[in-house]
Amino acid sequence: MSTPSEAGHDPFEPHLSAVVDERRQLINLSYRLLGSLAEAEDAVQETYTRWYAMSRQQRQAIESPGAWLTTVASRVCLDVLGSARARRERYVGAWIPEPLPDRTEWMSGRADGGAEPVDPADRITLDESVNMAFLVVLEAMTPAERVAFILHDVFRYPFAEIAEIVGRTPAACRQLASSARRRVQAARAPEAATARQAGLVRDFKEAWQARDIRALVDLLDPDATMTADGGGMVGTVLRPVEGGEQIAQYLIHIADKAPGLTLLERTVNGRPGLVAQHSGVTVTVAAFDLTGDRVTRIWAVRNPEKLRPWTEYGES
Template structure:
């Protein structure tokens, strides 16, 4: 991506009225791409394009925030298209980059006025839209579906504005969002936050106590664990299915690394676990739960995706 001196140094002209847009654009791009590193690159490129225009052209822009959103959305759409090819070459399973407790990326609804009604039961909150289970569902969508859905259903941009970014008609964008909404509805298994947190805490306690029976009892019979190592560090390359198999894998990790420690941390807006060895984060675990227990554990081990956790 290209950069300008202003965007590369991170210094934005406070008088332009656009400096405050950075957090919103990062929110948007992270949900579209599932990668904080890529989201930050998108924001840099967006500002580079802004400052690449002449002062006269910038002054003529009626809504700088709208211009930046449109530019960022189009960059994300292009990146999502190329990302599919890159992920086909990725070693093992590709998972979204886990996010530490950054309230600026989790809370605060933003976006334009709502112009198209959505069933309240289908509405996605800003907090929910950053949960790992939700981001994994987004990965199953086409680039156009994902951009239209995130812009409209999450950030509440009306379809005429979405259409300008996606490059399709408002009616076509409405259909894209509806298709994406069906995917989310099918995958959604809402559980109370208290239930989720209790299961995660019990999992940590049972793992530390080497209580195999308790670990098995906390997992749904069809529980799955999906690791993401990118081939950079040792890990199985396929999802592990079945609670006994999942427990066997986690106990093997503890036996292979006796000094490993599991700590409770906020992962993508929910309680998760962080595995550390000598104070260094080596794995970030995100969980999905249902009434029957823990249904999915996502284990991010690729060091390139753990950079945000070095100071977390």
């Protein structure tokens, strides 16, 4: 069976370039819908498989290949989201969306760039709709809410088209998106400016490296929460650690138990974050939610299966 990269420029496939060019859009959409880069890539592969499973005549009869691919990818993701709830219930500990690197940083080994750019089709546009806080809120939504909200509010699809995807009326889809929007707005807190976020994360890193518990407590909101995701594959806390003092104590405990841990400042889902490496291997990726001059939430992903993109794009 042909794939987009194998199909070549067939003169009898007038829509081929448009089909191939949709890959980046489909990955962007699927990652936001699923919160997992691996699952997003699988969903997009399944979408292309269905495209090339049709006869040439059937493909040529499709007026808008992009719309067809988006519809199918959304339906595939909707099915995955439906089964994901059962998988989440069996998951060991907390489930956190898969952290996304800024691959230009990883290609260069530093934050200021300098490497050849990667294929744009393999990158996900980093904006507010992929930051960890946003993705965590999406996880609390029903599959239909999530699809309706992402397609309408992020990708600007009309409710009439969304209705065909989720099998609801346009009015029902409007209500789904409105409900999802209220969830997002209720969870949204005022953010520090990007430069200030980077400075806070740097201060946090330095305090952790110095094992300065007082400095860590000062950087953490008194009601801060830290959630870790090991997926039952590596050791970590199974329940959120609550309270700035408790988080600081836990972090110092981790530093004492793992000598030789290297902390790197990296962009995590479009925001300043930290990556912990041991013997050159990425063992933790931490995303932060920052309000004012304090850290309010930390998401620490330790599940090795979710760290594969960080391993592929390691230090050069």
